[in-house]
Amino acid sequence: MSVGTYKIIELVGSSAVSWEDAAKNAVATASKTLRDLRIAEVKELDLKIEEGKVVAYRARLHLSFKYMEKE
Amino acid sequence: MSVGTYKIIELVGSSAVSWEDAAKNAVATASKTLRDLRIAEVKELDLKIEEGKVVAYRARLHLSFKYMEKE
Amino acid sequence: MSVGTYKIIELVGSSAVSWEDAAKNAVATASKTLRDLRIAEVKELDLKIEEGKVVAYRARLHLSFKYMEKE
Amino acid sequence: MSVGTYKIIELVGSSAVSWEDAAKNAVATASKTLRDLRIAEVKELDLKIEEGKVVAYRARLHLSFKYMEKE
Amino acid sequence: MSVGTYKIIELVGSSAVSWEDAAKNAVATASKTLRDLRIAEVKELDLKIEEGKVVAYRARLHLSFKYMEKE
Amino acid sequence: MSVGTYKIIELVGSSAVSWEDAAKNAVATASKTLRDLRIAEVKELDLKIEEGKVVAYRARLHLSFKYMEKE
Amino acid sequence: MSVGTYKIIELVGSSAVSWEDAAKNAVATASKTLRDLRIAEVKELDLKIEEGKVVAYRARLHLSFKYMEKE
Amino acid sequence: MSVGTYKIIELVGSSAVSWEDAAKNAVATASKTLRDLRIAEVKELDLKIEEGKVVAYRARLHLSFKYMEKE
Amino acid sequence: MSVGTYKIIELVGSSAVSWEDAAKNAVATASKTLRDLRIAEVKELDLKIEEGKVVAYRARLHLSFKYMEKE
Amino acid sequence: MSVGTYKIIELVGSSAVSWEDAAKNAVATASKTLRDLRIAEVKELDLKIEEGKVVAYRARLHLSFKYMEKE
Amino acid sequence: MSVGTYKIIELVGSSAVSWEDAAKNAVATASKTLRDLRIAEVKELDLKIEEGKVVAYRARLHLSFKYMEKE
Amino acid sequence: MSVGTYKIIELVGSSAVSWEDAAKNAVATASKTLRDLRIAEVKELDLKIEEGKVVAYRARLHLSFKYMEKE
Numbered sequence: 001m002s003v004g005t006y007k008i009i010e011l012v013g014s015s016a017v018s019w020e021d022a023a024k025n026a027v028a029t030a031s032k033t034l035r036d037l038r039i040a041e042v043k044e045l046d047l048k049i050e051e052g053k054v055v056a057y058r059a060r061l062h063l064s065f066k067y068m069e070k071e
Numbered sequence: 072m073s074v075g076t077y078k079i080i081e082l083v084g085s086s087a088v089s090w091e092d093a094a095k096n097a098v099a100t101a102s103k104t105l106r107d108l109r110i111a112e113v114k115e116l117d118l119k120i121e122e123g124k125v126v127a128y129r130a131r132l133h134l135s136f137k138y139m140e141k142e
Numbered sequence: 143m144s145v146g147t148y149k150i151i152e153l154v155g156s157s158a159v160s161w162e163d164a165a166k167n168a169v170a171t172a173s174k175t176l177r178d179l180r181i182a183e184v185k186e187l188d189l190k191i192e193e194g195k196v197v198a199y200r201a202r203l204h205l206s207f208k209y210m211e212k213e
Numbered sequence: 214m215s216v217g218t219y220k221i222i223e224l225v226g227s228s229a230v231s232w233e234d235a236a237k238n239a240v241a242t243a244s245k246t247l248r249d250l251r252i253a254e255v256k257e258l259d260l261k262i263e264e265g266k267v268v269a270y271r272a273r274l275h276l277s278f279k280y281m282e283k284e
Numbered sequence: 285m286s287v288g289t290y291k292i293i294e295l296v297g298s299s300a301v302s303w304e305d306a307a308k309n310a311v312a313t314a315s316k317t318l319r320d321l322r323i324a325e326v327k328e329l330d331l332k333i334e335e336g337k338v339v340a341y342r343a344r345l346h347l348s349f350k351y352m353e354k355e
Numbered sequence: 356m357s358v359g360t361y362k363i364i365e366l367v368g369s370s371a372v373s374w375e376d377a378a379k380n381a382v383a384t385a386s387k388t389l390r391d392l393r394i395a396e397v398k399e400l401d402l403k404i405e406e407g408k409v410v411a412y413r414a415r416l417h418l419s420f421k422y423m424e425k426e
Numbered sequence: 427m428s429v430g431t432y433k434i435i436e437l438v439g440s441s442a443v444s445w446e447d448a449a450k451n452a453v454a455t456a457s458k459t460l461r462d463l464r465i466a467e468v469k470e471l472d473l474k475i476e477e478g479k480v481v482a483y484r485a486r487l488h489l490s491f492k493y494m495e496k497e
Numbered sequence: 498m499s500v501g502t503y504k505i506i507e508l509v510g511s512s513a514v515s516w517e518d519a520a521k522n523a524v525a526t527a528s529k530t531l532r533d534l535r536i537a538e539v540k541e542l543d544l545k546i547e548e549g550k551v552v553a554y555r556a557r558l559h560l561s562f563k564y565m566e567k568e
Numbered sequence: 569m570s571v572g573t574y575k576i577i578e579l580v581g582s583s584a585v586s587w588e589d590a591a592k593n594a595v596a597t598a599s600k601t602l603r604d605l606r607i608a609e610v611k612e613l614d615l616k617i618e619e620g621k622v623v624a625y626r627a628r629l630h631l632s633f634k635y636m637e638k639e
Numbered sequence: 640m641s642v643g644t645y646k647i648i649e650l651v652g653s654s655a656v657s658w659e660d661a662a663k664n665a666v667a668t669a670s671k672t673l674r675d676l677r678i679a680e681v682k683e684l685d686l687k688i689e690e691g692k693v694v695a696y697r698a699r700l701h702l703s704f705k706y707m708e709k710e
Numbered sequence: 711m712s713v714g715t716y717k718i719i720e721l722v723g724s725s726a727v728s729w730e731d732a733a734k735n736a737v738a739t740a741s742k743t744l745r746d747l748r749i750a751e752v753k754e755l756d757l758k759i760e761e762g763k764v765v766a767y768r769a770r771l772h773l774s775f776k777y778m779e780k781e
Numbered sequence: 782m783s784v785g786t787y788k789i790i791e792l793v794g795s796s797a798v799s800w801e802d803a804a805k806n807a808v809a810t811a812s813k814t815l816r817d818l819r820i821a822e823v824k825e826l827d828l829k830i831e832e833g834k835v836v837a838y839r840a841r842l843h844l845s846f847k848y849m850e851k852e
Contacts, residue, residue, distance in 0.1 A: 005084050005085070005097050005100040006083040006085075007080065007081065007082055007083075007130070007351060008081040008082070008147065010084065011148065011150070012146055012147065012148040012211060012507070013147050014147075014148075019303070019516070023331055024338050027336070027337075029147040029209060031337075038294060038333060039330055039331065039332060040330060041328065041329075042328070042331075043540040044327040045329075045542075046538045046539060047520055047536065047537040047538075047539075047558075048533040048535075049524055049528075049535060049536065049537060052524070052525075053528070054213075054304065054532060054537075059516055060150070062081075064083065067082060067101075073208065076155050076156070076167060076168050076171040076172075077151055078152065078154075079153070079154065080279045082236050089231070089373070090233065090374070091373050092229030094360050094409070098404055098407070098408075099172060102404075102407030108407060109403075110401055110402065110404065111271075111402040111409075112397070112400075113400040114367075115254065115255070116255040116400075118253040118255075119252060120252065121249075123241075123250060124240075125236065125240055127255075128233060138171060150483065151659070151682060160444070160446050160694060162657050162658065165693070166693050168465060169693055173688075173691030173692070178692060179688040180686065180687075181685055181686065181687060182688060182693075183683065183684075183686075184447055184647055184686075186467065186468070187467075187468040187684075188465055188467045188468060189467075191453055191457075191463040191465065194454075194457030194463060195453075195457070196449070196466075197451055199446060215329065217298055218298070218309060218314075219295065220293065220294065221294040221295070221300075222294055223575065223577075223630075224573055224575055224576070225573065225576065225632065226572075226573050227572055227573070231375050232374070232418065233309050238573060241571050241633060243635075247318075257396065257397070258396075258400075259394055259395060259396045259397060260394060260395040261393075261394060261414075262382055262386075262394065265383075265392060266337065266382075267378070267382055267395075273296075273576070280295060288582055289578065289582065289597040290579065290580040290582075291578065291580075292579070292628070296543060300577050302515070304515050305517065307551070310550050311546055311549070311551055312528075312549075315546075315549030321546040323541055323543055323544065323546065324544040324546060324551075325541065325542075326542040326543060329542075342531045346578075349538065359724055360721055360722065360723050360735060361722040361724075362721055362743065363721070364433065364751065365434040365488075366433055367431065367433075367434065368431050369430055369431070380430050380431060384431040384493060385493075386715070389727060415434070417720075421721065435717065436772075437715055437717055437718070437719055437777060438716040438717075438718065438774065440716075442714070444657070445644065445658070451715060456643065456777075457656030461681060470681070471684075472679060472681060473679040473680075474677075474678060478666070478667075478671070480662070480663050480679075483659060486718070501653055502652050502653070502668040504649065504650055505649040505699070506649075507789040507790075507843075508786055508788055508789070508848060509786065509845065510784070511787075519651060526786040527848075528850060542658055551669075556790070561651065563667075564668060576760070586728070587757060587800070588729065588767060591764070592764050595762070595763075596762075599763070605759040605762060606755065606758075607756055607759065607760060608757040609754065609755075609757075610755040610756060610757075612822065613755075613822075613823040613826075614820055614821060614822045615822075615823075615842070617818040617821060617822065618820060620808070620809075620812030620818060622821075624779050625801060630839070633711045640832070643795055644792055644793065644807050645792065645795075646790065646791065646792055646793075646807060648791075650808075673811050703793065706792060706811075729800070730800065733828055734835050737833070737834075738833075740848040741830075741833030741834070748829075748830060750829055750835075751825065751828075751830060752827060752828075755826075771828070
């Protein structure tokens with residue numbers, strides 16, 4: 001008997017402030033259309049640099065949510 | 072010349088019985104809407120435990136299928 | 143403040159000619175429906191062999207593009 | 214504010230029957246003394262062979278549980 | 285000649301605020317009973333999500349400390 | 356002083372029933388000609404799918420056995 | 427029931443022209459004596475350099491083929 | 498035709514405050530002498546602990562910049 | 569039926585002489601209190617350097633032993 | 640007795656044509672100032688995409704050469 | 711044009727003395743029948759322990775040699 | 782506030798005697814020009830073989846030292 005299937009997608013969030021904020025931005029965007037988000041695993045963190053300064057923190061996430069058959 | 076493009080998605084199937092059953096559940100759910108499924112690679116196996124007992128076997132799969140342009 | 147969220151999908155392109163061509167085929171297929179493709183990372187390369195001859199070069203790619211909320 | 218610390222230990226369970234049974238055996242042993250077991254991730258699976266026959270299925274698990282300060 | 289043996293354990297700390305705070309919580313809990321903590325390596329970072337919002341930052345750490353023979 | 360050299364080969368076993376059975380099939384085939392098989396480590400598990408159904412469980416194994424100089 | 431056992435060997439092909447050609451050379455050599463070659467996965471690519479110039483492209487492949495019991 | 502060669506170096510930045518600050522410190526130091534810094538990938542995060550307290554956050558970065566031939 | 573559960577712990581041994589000696593030191597320390605040690609896998613080797621000289625060889629080991637329920 | 644020390648640096652070469660050309664460009668740039676280049680291992684391959692088209696093939700290389708003390 | 715194909719096999723050597731000796735034993739055994747051995751990469755090191763003492767150092771090697779078509 | 786930035790370089794040391802000696806040779810060479818060397822992590826060990834005999838032990842190291850801005 002199945003107890004539910006989850007799908008995992010990979011998103012990259014971005015922020016001028018911190019990696020926590022970058023991750024939160026990606027989750028906020030995803031939660032507008034995806035239901036039952038559970039966990040986001042961090043796969044990579046990086047920094048974008050311009051003119052010798054850090055301009056963005058980026059977090060690559062694996063985000064799991066309830067799989068919808070129509071998807 | 073292209074001989075076809077495939078897409079790979081990541082699903083987590085679950086079962087109270089076995090990892091084979093967990094994987095089959097994920098494939099059964101996916102096959103309702105995706106055409107030309109070929110191979111599912113196991114990426115992770117885990118166990119959910121409640122009150123000291125195994126209550127679910129879970130299998131995280133990479134599932135490949137024919138890429139549809141409208142997707 | 144968010145500076146945009148990207149999504150990463152995994153595609154396998156194929157070609158009778160070369161891995162560059164296999165990758166280009168996957169990108170060409172994806173670009174018909176996805177906007178703002180940026181980078182495709184090669185995750186795996188392999189060869190399909192029939193009767194002792196290489197019949198296809200395949201490239202598995204992680205392709206990043208602007209995340210659309212309706213998706 | 215902390216919302217709880219978990220510890221992860223690594224166990225190898227064994228069974229003459231299946232990897233599911235090997236994992237269950239390790240969980241059963243651990244649950245005699247550890248409280249609040251949550252998840253067991255499979256790290257490795259192997260087989261012990263004697264005289265050309267499989268005599269044991271073994272599963273190496275990362276098992277998480279509530280961290281007790283006295284431990 | 286030995287110059288000391290260290291043990292490494294794996295802990296998961298949690299926080300509603302940040303990954304730094306999650307790591308500090310795990311270290312604070314461990315330091316109540318373990319002596320001579322030196323370094324904590326981050327093995328994984330993830331996020332717990334409820335109703336579309338990040339409710340916890342979690343950090344999985346490998347924590348090294350002086351090995352006590354009685355342990 | 357040497358205490359014996361072992362060789363490790365990589366085999367893929369297959370079964371319509373389970374991954375345990377797939378692994379046992381590979382071991383049974385190998386044990387017809389190789390002496391002193393010891394351990395088989397699972398390197399990958401996957402599933403072959405046809406018409407939306409799982410038709411084979413496959414297990415990729417690293418199989419170690421006593422190295423024979425004539426080999 | 428077994429549906430066939432495959433063996434995987436590791437070869438390094440080499441070419442002055444390209445990695446595709448290096449892989450093809452390894453497959454051509456292997457296909458003289460091995461039957462039922464199916465897939466070659468690329469494990470590593472490298473370059474040999476002499477006097478500041480690339481003199482060879484090399485591809486390390488995992489090549490799978492039908493396992494023969496006499497082998 | 499070449500469109501520019503980049504070099505990647507590995508730095509470890511340190512901070513008493515956060516991993517973001519540790520990364521920014523490493524970038525600030527590097528940007529005094531290196532031109533055209535683009536991206537810094539986080540390879541490892543760790544914590545230095547003294548007397549049971551976190552005293553430094555450290556971030557190991559792979560930092561890419563325009564390759565200068567004289568270097 | 570279970571055929572015994574093993575636990576794996578991670579230790580770092582150290583020596584001024586060699587990595588073999590570092591590993592032996594860790595095993596010697598562990599064997600004072602742990603029963604039925606079987607195998608120690610090397611996870612990492614490193615060197616401590618002072619004033620331009622190697623002052624210690626260190627070996628990080630995964631050490632498996634019979635799991636005791638009271639532990 | 641030492642038989643020579645080598646250094647390994649990481650470069651990213653780029654080309655509009657192929658990954659072989661990208662790698663050759665990086666080697667050509669490096670060979671202007673570094674002596675005794677031996678081997679370049681491919682660490683990553685990727686593609687830069689603009690307006691749905693591949694505009695650059697990039698190869699990240701680990702390049703080994705004779706270590707000069709003044710460096 | 712091909713410039714030669716190499717094969718890579720995996721051996722585990724063993725010694726009561728050191729990992730260097732374990733590796734040399736495996737190479738010595740292999741060199742009795744294989745021609746043109748070039749390089750042996752260390753894949754894993756471990757220790758066998760009996761009654762709390764190290765009784766064997768083992769080295770798992772990937773050994774490359776000239777591929778013979780009859781093989 | 783920064784508490785110092787470190788750089789990590791990759792060296793390959795070589796010796797006819799042992800891996801410890803190979804590592805020491807690389808450290809000795811590096812310490813002639815680099816200040817404040819701290820730790821060298823072993824990334825790979827291999828063996829060079831000629832006429833069936835081991836002729837060199839090689840150790841690939843990641844060596845960390847105080848980052849100098851002029852570098």
